[in-house]
Amino acid sequence: MEAGSILVFINPDDLEKHLLVDQFKIDEHTLHSSLDPDELSRLEFEPNHLAIIYKRPKSYSGKEKLLFRVSSAGLFLFQDKLVILLSEDIPLFDGKQFSRVSSLPDVLLRLVYRSVFHFLEHLKIINMLTDELESQINESMDNKKLLHLFTLGKSLVYYVNSINSNSLLVEKLKYNATKLGFTPEEIEFVDDLMIENTQCLKQAEIYSNILASLMDARASIVGNNLNVLMKTLNIIIIIIMVPTFVVSAFSMNVPHPLSSNPWAFWHILGLALFSMLLIVLMWRKKKW
The missing domain is CATH 1.20.58 (Methane Monooxygenase Hydroxylase; Chain G, domain 1)
Structure with missing residues (x-):
């Protein structure tokens, strides 16, 4: 890999934010946007660096009660360094994507690709949870299972919006590949990244559409199970x-x-x- 330093700031405090703004000349609004979970992915050209905000899944916690959230991350590419801003402490360089990197722009692209892979991992988990909840709802009258299903549907809406936002970012990276000085190998990697992200988006949309179409049916099943129970109780009485x-x-x-x-x-x-x-x-x- 070419010489260059990678600086990672996790939920920076006020002193670190002042350092980023004053020393690295990072726009204060862009800095805060990097930590805002509601911010959309985007690419900006600054006088001395490239600023990228992209979406990634937030680490799941049991306290969320099956609600999968998203967060934003900031990548600031300078001539000799890459500054990474995160809202939470997560493994960044795990996985085979980082087994071989050649430059700082290559690291930047692989970080975006890692978020796509992370989304795919969460989508598989959401699909498994959905199948399990559906089988439980068919035999249960408990609204708790149905509410869990609604929560997963809400999570998929967040994921579809975030993955779609990343798609626009990847398209901008492709269209500005020459301006960004990407090598032929990096341009080819951007093409692969675009394909992977598109497949991820389609998969998320399919899961979201299926879950949304089954919501009414599952609610009807719960109501029908309750009717059957009331009928049986009336016969017994x-x-x-x-x-x-x-x-x-x-x-x-x-x-x-x-x-x-x-x-x-x-x-x-x-x-x-x-x-x-x-x-x-x-x-x-x-x-x-």
């Missing part, structure tokens, strides 16, 4: 109520035909059981 009425009628403190019959208890019990059996047979015959 009716089966219990009829023999209860029979027993209550013969328990009134008034004369009745079985008052002096020594077998009255068994007759009443048999009549109650017969009424219960009659209701069960009617239920089966009418297929309630």
